[in-house]
Amino acid sequence: MSAQSPFIQIKAVSRVFNGCNGVHDLSIDIPRGSFVVLLGPSGCGKSTTLRLIAGLETADQGTIAIDGKDVTNMPPSRRGLSMVFQSYALFPHLSVAENIIFGLKVRKTGKEEIRTRLDDALSVTGLAGYEDRKPAELSGGQRQRVALARAIVAGHPLCLMDEPLSNLDAKLRHSVRRDIRELQQRLGITVVYVTHDQTEAMSMADIVILMKDGRIEQAGNPADLYLKPATSFAAGFVGSPPMALIPASALPGDVIPAGLDMTKLTFGIRPEDLVLTTSADQSAWSIAATVTGSEFLGAETFVSVAIPGTEGATARLPGQVHIAPGTKVSLSWAGAAAHWFDGEDGHRLEPAMPRQTAQEPNTSIETDTAIPSL
């Protein structure tokens, strides 16, 4: 294996179930030691992809190689990987310790080694003292850690995780997210992680692979996905609250960049890039909207607005903002903050010329107009 070749190489893999779902002609390269998140809505094929890597599904077409070895037709046990299931899949009749060393025992590892590995795994996951409990006697978070301990105890270089946090409450989820990321970096293992939660993906991943309908929508680091979404789907899926997607026909003609066909064009704008002004004067570069509600979240306030002919938008304003529902506002943005997508296939469009427009009532973003548009 050469140093350049990726740790996991999925080449043109298809796996189609009767009629629906599955993955189509999928190719992914995953570098060694990286944390890769497969992100997407349910039914997008992300779990199928994970199960294909695990060997729980067999590819109809294409090849999968792990560590330079073609594993396409190998059973899971010979692929040198471990997996954390969404349900944790702990054996309910076995104690925590027995659960963790299940695989080691199956592989007939020596007693001494099992002992040391078990102690390691227990201390790493903070489960020391719980060895003799049954899974039913543990809390959700503890069960999750048992599943994690079982995954790392064998020392496999690859760990697959299938929505491991979806059964935890929000607060725990946040801390476990950090623990998993830290563990992955400490052990230097490669993790392929499936989730539908974009926050998880953004906060943990080295590489996010966004999937839709069994195909890759966009792959890249979290910043790429956020700042330069490749499609309108990626734009709407990543980020919370999501990017507002507005048909260009609802915009004043002046803001449409030159060279773009405004009849089939979608305009996208992140909530934090929207500027709200209550002044009645409408400039040529702003759109009229009506406030429909606001959510105060402490450090910021989300203000949702209705724009005629669209599904509306959300603006993220710092601090506490009081705007009564029904207030007429005008929305504007820095030209560079605008994203343009093809209205039909959703692909990102790069306007030929950066526009030096978008009138700014507030100062700070004014300077952004100097930056060439993405």
Next chain:
Amino acid sequence: MNDMARLQKQRLALYGWMLVAPALALMSLFAFYPAIATLWHSLFTRGTTRRPSVFAGFDNYGDLFADPTFWTVAWNNIIYAGITIPVSIIFALIMALWANAHIPARSFVRSAYFTPTILPMIAAANLWLFFYTPDLGVIDQITGFFGASPTNWLGQPETALASVIMVTIWKEAGFFMIFYLAALQTIPPDLREAARIEGAGRWTYTRRVLLPLLMPTTIFVFVNAMINSVKLIDHLFILTKGGPNNASKLILYWIWEMAFSYFDSPHAAAMTILVLLTLGLVAVIQFRLVEKRTHYR
């Protein structure tokens, strides 16, 4: 406040008794009272018009132990239970594993396995009577095809009990399969996949995960098979009537014979009490020993 709490407690206790009452009344009438009456009855001699029944202490029990038929019948029943219970459980498990797998015509396989259970035991026995008929029966037709001489399966002491055992297993395995099938379907497929990832093969998974998880079902089925091995004797009436020479006679059939053929109800009562005691003892052992080692979810 304190009064209120006490009142509530009393009311809950009342509810409890009210809920138990119907079952308690019926059980007393049809189980507890008959058991005690039987015990009482077994302590008296058989009354005739000339010699009225008198208290005899444990004489009836002594008579039973002195009767060689008692030992034959008890031994028969031990063999009968010792074979039908494990064999039908094993068959049930194997059939359930198969019927639970993703195979074509799964529902056909399931209903085929379950059919013997739907048949009344008498009908099943008649069916098997035909199978066992010397020379003309299905079994002899098949063995005859390979050149074996006709066998009177039910008519000779060496094969009579085995033939009866065969029918019971055929009848019971399908019934127990349903319980295993239900239990198998509650086991999440994730466990199977987790075991596969950990490198466990089919056999390791079955031994280390599946069988322990099926243990509660196994106990349930075991208790049922136990009970049936004592109480299921319908087929004896059709197949062998306990013969030849008591070779296939089981305890309950013998009790029935004593009570209703020979009208010796005190001895029948004594035998019934012995059966009750034995079953009670076995139940205690089961609960004490086996349950401790079982994982209930």
